[in-house]
Amino acid sequence: MVQKKICLMGSFSVGKTSLIKRFVNSLFDDKYHTTVGVKIDKKEMSIAGTDLTFVIWDLAGEDDFASFRPVYLRGVSAYIIVIDGTRPHSLDIALKIHHKSQVITGGVPVVFALNKYDLVDQWMLKNDSLEVLQCFNSPIIKTSAKTGEGVDDIFYQLGLQLLPSDSM
Amino acid sequence: MSAVDKCFTTDHDDRVVMPPHSLVTDTEDNKYTLTSNRPSASSQAPIKLADNDLETLRAILLGDDYDELITFKENAQNHYKQSESIAKVVSEALAIRSTQDNSVAETLAPTIQKALTRSIASDPKPIADALYPVMGPAIRKSINESLTQMLDTFNQLLEQSFSLKSILWRFDAWRTGRSYAEIILLKTLLYQVEEVFLIHHEDGLLLQHASLESVITQDGDMVSGMLTAIQDFINDSFAVEEGANTGLNTLRLGELTVFIEHGPKAVLAAVIRGKPPESLRQLFASTLEDIHRQHIDDFNQYNGDSSPFDCSQPLLEDCLKVQKQKRKTNLLPLFILLALLASAAVYWGYSKYQQVEQQQQEKLAEIKRSEKEGQQWEKVVRTLRLESGLIVINAEKGQYENEIEVLLDPLARQPSQVVSNLTTEKPIVFITRPYLSLDDAIVLLRAKQTLRLPAEVNLVVENSVLHVSGEASVSWANYLQSDWKQVMGLQQLNIEKLHTYDQNLPVINALKLEIERSKVSFDKNKAELSQIANGHIKTVSRSINKLIRLAKQSNKGLEIRLIGRADHSGTEMFNQQLVLQRTVNVKWALMLLSVPESLFVNALPLSKQTKNERSVRYQVILSDQ
Numbered sequence A: 001m002v003q004k005k006i007c008l009m010g011s012f013s014v015g016k017t018s019l020i021k022r023f024v025n026s027l028f029d030d031k032y033h034t035t036v037g038v039k040i041d042k043k044e045m046s047i048a049g050t051d052l053t054f055v056i057w058d059l060a061g062e063d064d065f066a067s068f069r070p071v072y073l074r075g076v077s078a079y080i081i082v083i084d085g086t087r088p089h090s091l092d093i094a095l096k097i098h099h100k101s102q103v104i105t106g107g108v109p110v111v112f113a114l115n116k117y118d119l120v121d122q123w124m125l126k127n128d129s130l131e132v133l134q135c136f137n138s139p140i141i142k143t144s145a146k147t148g149e150g151v152d153d154i155f156y157q158l159g160l161q162l163l164p165s166d167s168m
Numbered sequence B: 001m002s003a004v005d006k007c008f009t010t011d012h013d014d015r016v017v018m019p020p021h022s023l024v025t026d027t028e029d030n031k032y033t034l035t036s037n038r039p040s041a042s043s044q045a046p047i048k049l050a051d052n053d054l055e056t057l058r059a060i061l062l063g064d065d066y067d068e069l070i071t072f073k074e075n076a077q078n079h080y081k082q083s084e085s086i087a088k089v090v091s092e093a094l095a096i097r098s099t100q101d102n103s104v105a106e107t108l109a110p111t112i113q114k115a116l117t118r119s120i121a122s123d124p125k126p127i128a129d130a131l132y133p134v135m136g137p138a139i140r141k142s143i144n145e146s147l148t149q150m151l152d153t154f155n156q157l158l159e160q161s162f163s164l165k166s167i168l169w170r171f172d173a174w175r176t177g178r179s180y181a182e183i184i185l186l187k188t189l190l191y192q193v194e195e196v197f198l199i200h201h202e203d204g205l206l207l208q209h210a211s212l213e214s215v216i217t218q219d220g221d222m223v224s225g226m227l228t229a230i231q232d233f234i235n236d237s238f239a240v241e242e243g244a245n246t247g248l249n250t251l252r253l254g255e256l257t258v259f260i261e262h263g264p265k266a267v268l269a270a271v272i273r274g275k276p277p278e279s280l281r282q283l284f285a286s287t288l289e290d291i292h293r294q295h296i297d298d299f300n301q302y303n304g305d306s307s308p309f310d311c312s313q314p315l316l317e318d319c320l321k322v323q324k325q326k327r328k329t330n331l332l333p334l335f336i337l338l339a340l341l342a343s344a345a346v347y348w349g350y351s352k353y354q355q356v357e358q359q360q361q362e363k364l365a366e367i368k369r370s371e372k373e374g375q376q377w378e379k380v381v382r383t384l385r386l387e388s389g390l391i392v393i394n395a396e397k398g399q400y401e402n403e404i405e406v407l408l409d410p411l412a413r414q415p416s417q418v419v420s421n422l423t424t425e426k427p428i429v430f431i432t433r434p435y436l437s438l439d440d441a442i443v444l445l446r447a448k449q450t451l452r453l454p455a456e457v458n459l460v461v462e463n464s465v466l467h468v469s470g471e472a473s474v475s476w477a478n479y480l481q482s483d484w485k486q487v488m489g490l491q492q493l494n495i496e497k498l499h500t501y502d503q504n505l506p507v508i509n510a511l512k513l514e515i516e517r518s519k520v521s522f523d524k525n526k527a528e529l530s531q532i533a534n535g536h537i538k539t540v541s542r543s544i545n546k547l548i549r550l551a552k553q554s555n556k557g558l559e560i561r562l563i564g565r566a567d568h569s570g571t572e573m574f575n576q577q578l579v580l581q582r583t584v585n586v587k588w589a590l591m592l593l594s595v596p597e598s599l600f601v602n603a604l605p606l607s608k609q610t611k612n613e614r615s616v617r618y619q620v621i622l623s624d625q
């Protein structure tokens, strides 16, 4: 069994914890309990015939009080950056985090999640602002922790990038 | 290094010690032997030729064979090459020989034995390591089994015991979701290494995990992640220098302590319940070192696959130490238990004893009761039988009441009265029939009732004889003597002890005095009774008649003498005549008043007239008859 450490990052309240809860427990909660420090979860997944165990680190979102802690990225195999589609500012923060993480990790795979896609009417991200993300050549997935849309896909896309090249 | 290796090495060393020229000589011999079919070669030796010329000549003479020969010679000279050629066939040779006979095993056995002994003596580790996979699980299995057994015993022993401590422990068990026995085990433990995590230093992924079977564990992957995150956080927050054995090495969470040993590639975290001694760290550190040594390549090639580290499981399990507390503290609950058991036994025994005792007493009481009932009944009947004037003619015990039929003298006590102070279980109904009893007591009663007893008289009836004692009037005595036979049941009268007295005597004496004081007076020289005299005689006659009656009652003889007197005037004769006349007149007058004539006695002749009076006086003479 191959295990992989995965980190979820992004601004606060973008839905990192919710996405993991949906992915691991198939549950969703409307209430907001901000994550303090790190929360760790685990989920096994079979991708292209290979069994993977994701050990998922849910990092506290970056806000005015808690800033991004690179130390948690030690040994990370890949990471997910979550952006709240109803808050354009979360994209700015995502870019900042992504930049730092690439330097620290030496360029591990990444997936961008545009979360809260169920709230289309409040959607604030314009297509041209997404072009910046597209430059990184990494999967960008529209997700909703509430409906479950795209959630498994994030991890699937991530898993694909993590598979040893000979098994692909 | 194997024993066989050693053997070869020794051999080789011996050769090396030889001087080079002897080696050459040796080789020459060989060559000679090998090339014995061309003696010219050796005979040519003294010819002094240049080496090159000789070579050329040899090549011309021997052609290709010469090269082969040279190679062969070199091979023979070089021991390594010789060994190499033997090595090519040695195992096959051994295999072939083994199929033929046992000589290989027999030859090698002592050598191998010696080699093993030496190997263990110099360094036991390789052999121990080799045996470990076999021994480890067997030992662990037996430990696990005995632990489980112990838990079961603890459960049985202490499940029912109670004390404040055990209640608290039960609460703890309920709180933590552990079994009660487990809690007890934990409380009696000094410490217990419950889980050991081997965590990759970089990504915090779990490489290997070992835990006690009795312990409920969280998901190891998540715990190791969390442990790593905590360390990361601390290292990050407090700017601890990166490197082996730096950073967080102890975590305390309530009863749990986490010892963390850092290695260059991995971290070993041990979760310990209780109070672990620092010395445990040495065990963890050396275990981590061993793992690093064994898995250098695995660490370098690590890509998230933990399977290469599976073989470190026994080493981790070795770290799961359980240290019990000293027996002393362990014995306390046992003592309490024993004490409880003992007191329970005593109580049981006591209550059982009491039960038996009570039963016995109840039986006894029952017996006593029926006995008592019987006794009571008997006593009633016996009492009745002893009673005078009462004859029990039938006594029957009934279901609800008892019936007694008696003959009862009218003077006897009622039977119910006789037994009134005796209690009986059931009421008694008496049937009485009248009869006259001849019992002395009843006869006595009858006598008392019949004979009008004066106060000072005592009666006793004995064997139908009436004994009368005390004092009674003569008249009553007379009455008794005439009437005692009227009392039924009396055969005889005994009045020896009855003192009689005359109740009339005082009256008699008083009357006598009264009569004798009175006198009939006469006129001078006259014998005729004056009117006053007649009146006076009338009064006296009444007293005399009374006295006559009383004297008769008291059995006294009564006589009355009339004494006449005259005054001193007159002559004596005259006076005598006069006195006589006067006396007769009184006598006649009294006789007329019903005083019997027989009562009077003749008056004595007056010898000397002492009194100078004209009278007749009375003298009352009483005599006992």
Ligand SMILES: Nc1nc2c(ncn2[C@@H]2O[C@H](COP(=O)(O)OP(=O)(O)OP(=O)(O)O)[C@@H](O)[C@H]2O)c(=O)[nH]1
Pocket (backbone or CB within 6 Å): A011, A012, A013, A014, A015, A016, A017, A018, A019, A029, A030, A031, A032, A033, A034, A035, A036, A059, A060, A061, A062, A115, A116, A117, A118, A119, A143, A144, A145, A146, A147
């Ligand atoms: N409608 C909708 N709400 C979401 C979605 N995902 C998360 N939320 C809500 O957004 C809030 C924040 O979600 P969290 O998952 O706690 O966000 P987070 O990124 O973990 O926040 P921090 O831990 O503080 O960094 C919660 O109230 C969630 O219910 C989504 O896909 N749709």
Ligand SMILES: [Mg+2]
Pocket (backbone or CB within 6 Å): A016, A017, A018, A033, A034, A035, A058, A059, A060, A061
């Ligand atoms: Mg969160």
